[in-house]
Amino acid sequence: MTPKELRAKIAKGEFARPTAGECPGYIQMNMVALPRQYAEGFEAFAKANSKAIPVLEILKEGHHTEILADRADLLTEIPKYNILREGVLVETVTDITPYYTPDLVFFLIGCSFSFETALIENGMPLRHVDMQKNVAMYNTNVRLTPVAGFEGEMVVSMRPIKREKVADAYEVTGHFPQMHGSPIHSGTPETIGIGDIDRPDYGDPIEIKEGEVPLFWPCGVTPQNVITKMKLPFAITHAPGHMFVTDRKDSEYYE
């Protein structure tokens, strides 16, 4: 299935699952839509925290992409959306047409799913992909640089990697600086404020087997955590793991 075909199925309501492992070799994106008055501040905040919030496209007018896909509709072509009011998740939906106003500005943000094909091709199979589960994601105590009233802590995704492949995992993912790049931590979840590795804050629990090390990458769910803590009056985001699948190949973002 091409990304365009997958997005067509999503728009028709025929695919509302996590997108990890779908359309291998194509990059996937996090989405955040904010009222215009917050857009400039968020853009500056993202710039100061580019490892957690790498912005690849901003839609200041309308809801159709230009860079990452040829006029994909962000109102319907993401499998699941979260609606947040005053920082509270009030609804999870598959179509945000009823919520759209021209006052919304859309941000598309790099996602670590984009480098998973490269990890797999370099001899690092991924358990959540093999098991068709969502990746495990956690809130942390890693403080972001505060800008323009935006502040909070980083959310991370976790992948167990064989001990002898850890340096390889850092290298391979470091080649994708616009998709979070290399991990921010490996080994001890408690160091970054994760209390119980078996209970992720988002996504599915993923087993860590003997001889494996948990690696933690910055995650594009970070803005949702920030918006929640800030109690922003209104925001729409993708639902964790349910990404915008683009027409752009991961090789275009390999640096």
Add this chain to the structure above:
Amino acid sequence: MTPKELRAKIAKGEFARPTAGECPGYIQMNMVALPRQYAEGFEAFAKANSKAIPVLEILKEGHHTEILADRADLLTEIPKYNILREGVLVETVTDITPYYTPDLVFFLIGCSFSFETALIENGMPLRHVDMQKNVAMYNTNVRLTPVAGFEGEMVVSMRPIKREKVADAYEVTGHFPQMHGSPIHSGTPETIGIGDIDRPDYGDPIEIKEGEVPLFWPCGVTPQNVITKMKLPFAITHAPGHMFVTDRKDSEYYE
């Protein structure tokens, strides 16, 4: 010595050495100045190759910085400059005032010297710093993404790291995505087109001892290599290893 004091010495012609190890904890920058007609193309090229050419400040008017230091003068406050005509290095100077015209646009580009303090503080001593030498830099066969007529291969810096610390080196430097981030390669120089590790193309040869692995980071000398290959009519750059030392702390760029 504060960065401001060091830059004052440089401006007076009292310091014309490599800046590795100077003003620990402050970030250092590569510099490229181009005629205005090439500036937009170079900016797009840098964006597509952000790991090798992370642009942190552009001076479209004049020659005084605003973001990285409070009105430092780029004509005199860098220890050494290269003057390139038709891609050929015609002169190395300590003051570019005679070459300045308002047609020049200045780019300041992240430099791996900026994360060296973090490596040292995390138990990875650096031989070139200990020996007060320049870092070893090499041309490679790693192709950059061509944009707007700009194309060429990446230049890398090399640091030997103890085998058991390799993953740590990837992690620590990955926290500085705007200073090239994690290495692009480790272990085998020939894989990235380096023929003789004992003969760097820029800087000083640095010994690799038993039990150490050579790690290769993208280097801000990359644009010089590109400009040389393109035979650009005119350009001014810093001389490799002789960086612009800023007033900004490395902790501000830790992500």
